[in-house]
Amino acid sequence: MKRRQFITGTAASLLTACQDYSSWFDLPPWLPITVLKPAMQQGHYLRHLKQLPVAQGERRIGTLIIGSGIAGLTAAWRLQQQGYQDFLLLMGGERFGNANAGQWQDVAYPRGGHYLPLPTLESTHIREMLAAWKIIEKDPFSLKPTYDELSLVHAPDERILINQQWHEGLLAHPDKNSQSQQQRFFQLMNDYQQQRGNDGKPVFTIPLASCSMDDTWRALDKLTFAQWLKQQGFNDAALGWYVDYACKDDYGLDSQQISAWAGIHYFASRHGLAANASDNTVLTWPEGLQHLAAKMLPRQQQLVNGFALNIQEQKDGVNVLYLDTTSNKVFNIKAQQVICATPLHVTKHLLPQLKGDGINWQHDMPVHAPWLVSNFYVDKFPQELKGNDLAWDNVVYGSPHLGYVVATHQWLRAAKPQYTVFTAYHAFNSASTATRQWLSTATTSELLDLGIADLKTAYGTQLWISVKGVELCVRGHAMAAPTVGFLNNKSRHYLQQADGRILFAHSDLSGYSIFEEAAWWGWQAANKVVS
Structure with missing residues (x-):
């Protein structure tokens, strides 16, 4: 069976399915399926750019x-907060990056990050932002702030499918030995939360810059x-599967590839508490982290639609050549300072002169793990298997995929909505060039098979009775993965210390990709500009 539909391309590289769905004999032939490959086209253009175009104007x-x-x-x-307004924001290939979201009917849904753990005591930058936005309502810098109830994940928050039955939580307990090992593991992680190094700093916390430098740890x-x-x-x-699930959830790779320090950090660094919520609670919204990203967007006149092609430092400032995506023309911006907030695999093309100047891209480039985020538009909730009710986060035990979240879970309405969006996550557990090459040429049906796997296990073919559309979002360089040796990355440390006309800000500077780390480096760069 084949379906043909044409949708014109956009900056996000919209593609439409025209594939053989013979393995899905019950797939409605009219079902609209869209594939997004955000910033991929721009990234490939930049990588293969041999000669810089001539600017047609300057500001x-x-x-x-x-x-x-x-x-x-x-x-x-942060610049605006400190009264500094003399700046522009060059938007890049995708507005909000991995925090981008979509919408179906009146349901917003994530295309990337979808939650924020309660911030640690050391994450003062996050607490200050959340307090400014009234997400923290009281005592923002105390041990247990009070949070907006609408932002705290509602119950039931997690469930796991084991042998065709749903259970509470995300852990399987097949026997007493399994329970004993799990208890010992989590007790050890709890002990590590309290540990401090010989410099007096916590061994495991967020942001990474606040962690101890104790060589023993x-x-x-x-x-x-x-x-x-x-x-x-x-x-x-069972514990091994859960640990791999957790590593892939935050890092994109499993425990066989992730640094032991980073693996422990996942479990021992999230010790934020709330006065009005239980431990390990998270903050979430239907549109995921775009809820926070949108609050930081500057005024329209400070936004420039386009992506950078080259950065050159001069005696009188910094020249940034960029392609304006509104006019499709090339212009130059001369700035006194530049904050380069791009992933490092992009930065190396924007600043080729950095090579050899304290930078060894070949040796120190962070490993970037690809992801697939699949959104299924559901106009009627499918029938559930026995056991626990539908939760915010729904995971299939033993699956190599990462389950799915429900976009309308946080809605507070008298009656449950009849429709929703299921967002399914898949980490490819490989950062190889071959994996990214496969992603760039994979058919829609191949991507769909990965995206729908856990939903197919949970609902079977009845799912197609409810699904009215699918969006598949391919992220070839979704997140930096903290592999063995990532703490001693000299090139990353060099960029962290930059204090001249060109500053750097990205979660890649920490070696792993979470909201708190990205925000930390943006905060630091802004402080350097103002000072």
């Missing part, structure tokens, strides 16, 4: 921020997480 500004992901937006918000970065688990006698299959 001047005090500070130019390149990139509208969380780091760039935080820099803009940092030696964990020489092992994979899987090696450390084996050394500690953790061999339970």
Whole structure:
């Protein structure tokens, strides 16, 4: 069976299915399926650019921020907070980056990050922002702030499918040995939360810059997480699956590839508390992290639609050549300072002169793991298997995928809505060039098979009775993965310390991709500009 439909391309590289769905004999032939490949076209253009085009005009500004992901937006918000308005924000290939969201009918849904853990005591930058937006309502810098009830994830928040029955939580407990190992593991992680290094700093916290530099603890970065688990006698299959699920959820790779320090950090660094919520609660919204990103967007006159092609520091400032996506013309912006808030695999093309200047891209480029985020537009909730009711986060035990979240879960209405969007996540567990090449040429049916796998397990073919459309979002460089040795990345440290006309801000500077780290570097860059 084939379906043909044409949709014109956009900057987000909209593609439409025209594939053989013979394995899905019950798939409605009229079902609209859209594939997004945000910023892929621009990234490939930049990578293959041999000769810079000539600028057709120039404008001047005090500070130019390149990139509208969380780091760039935080820099803009922090500048405004301190009364600095002489800046522009060059939006880049995708507004809000991995925090971007979509909408179907009146349902907003995430195309990337969808939650924020309660911020640690050390994450003062996050607490200050959340307080400014009234998400923290009281005592923002105390041990237990009071949070907006609408932002705290509502119950039921998690469930796991085991042998065709739903259970509460995300852990399987097949036998007493499994329960014993899990208890020992989480007790050890709880103990690590309290540990401080010989410099008095917490060993595991967020942001990374606040963690101890104690070499005894940092030696964990020489092992994979899987090696450390084996050394500690953790061999339970259920625990191993859960640990891999957690690593892929935050890092895109499993415990066989992730640094032991980073693996422990996932479990031991999230010790934020709330006066009005239980431990390990998260903040979430239907549109995911775009809810926060949109609050940081500057005024319209400070936004420039386009993406950078080259950055050159001069004696009298910094020249940034960019392609204006509104006019499709090339212009130059001369700024006194630039905050380069792009992922490092983009930065190396914008600033080729950095090569050899304290930078070793070939050795120190962070590993970037690809993702697939699939959104299914559902006009009627499908029938559930026995066990626990539909939750915010729904995971299939033993699956290599990462389950799905429900966009309308946070809606507070007298009656449950009849429609929703299911957002399914898949980390490819590989950062190889071959994986990204496959992604660039994969058919819609191949992507759909990955995106729908957990939903198919949960609902079977009845799902197609309810689904009215599908959006598949391919992210070839979705997140930096903290592999063995990531803590001692010299090039990253060099960029962190930059204090001249060109500053850097991106979660890649931390070596792993979460909102708090991206915001931290945006915050630091803005402070340098103002000072």
